Amino acid sequence: MIPLTHPASALENNWFTVDALDDSTFGISEYGQWMKVHSYLFVGTERAILVDSGLGVGNIRTIVEELTKLPVDVITSHAHWDHTGGHHLFDRFSAHILERDWIESSWQRYTKDIGNWLVKEPFSQEPPPQFEIKKYMPFHAKVDRLHRDGDVLDLGGRKLEIIHTPGHSPGHVCIHEEERGYLATADLLYKGVLLGGLKFSDPEDFHRSLLRLREFFPIGKLLPGHGRLNIENDLLDEAIEAFGRLAKKGLLKKESGLHEFDRLKIQL
Ligand SMILES: [Zn+2]
C-alpha cells in the first residue's frame, strides 16, 4: 500500500484515514468507531465513484474533494446506515431496487436503536467537533437512480462492474474492477463477524453470493467494508467452506447462532 501524504487527513479532525491503494483508488476508513467502516473512492479521467459514504460522523465529502475535483457519483453497496451516513452530502446516489424501501421508508423503524449502536463502544478517536450524537439520524431519501447486476460504470479510463450479491441484505452489491483487480465486497466479506441473520438477511443467498464471487477470481485485492483494510484473498475460500459446513449440518438458517471459524465468525 502506498502511504499517503495528503492534507485530507488533516481535515475533519483526523476522523478519516485515507489509504491510497494506487494513485487513483483510495480507501477512506473510520477507525474511531468500533465497526471500522471503509468507503472507497475510484477516480477515472471523467468522473469518480464513491462506493458507500460511511457513518456520517464526519464530513466525507471534504475528504473526497481533496482527492478529486471530478464529479462524484455515490454507489450504495447496501442500505444500512453505516454505509450511507454521508450520502446526503452528494448530489446523487444509486442503489439496488431491493434496497429502495429501506432507504426511503423502513429506516424510521430503526432510528432509536441506531444511535445506541453507533456508540455501543466509546469512540477511540475524537469525532469532528460538529458531531452530536443526539442529532444523529440514519440517511433516508428518495433513491435517485437504480443500479443492477451487470451494470458497467465507465469513469473514463476505467470501468467498474456491479455484482448483485444478496444475503447480508437483499439488494447488496459488490463492485469489481477487472483491469486493476479490485473487488469491493462491503458486508459480504470482511475479517470479523459476518452478519447473515439480520431482519432482511438470507443465509442461503449469502452462501450463493460468496460462491458467485469465485467467478471473478483470481483478483488483485479484496476491499472489505469493515475491519482490517488488508485481508487475504483466500478469506473467500474460508467463508465459502464455513457456509458449506453450516449447510451440511443443517445450521444455515436464521437464529442458529454465532459460528466460529479460523479467521471469521458467522452470526445467523
Ligand atoms: Zn450491512
Ligand SMILES: [Zn+2]
Ligand atoms: Zn456494514
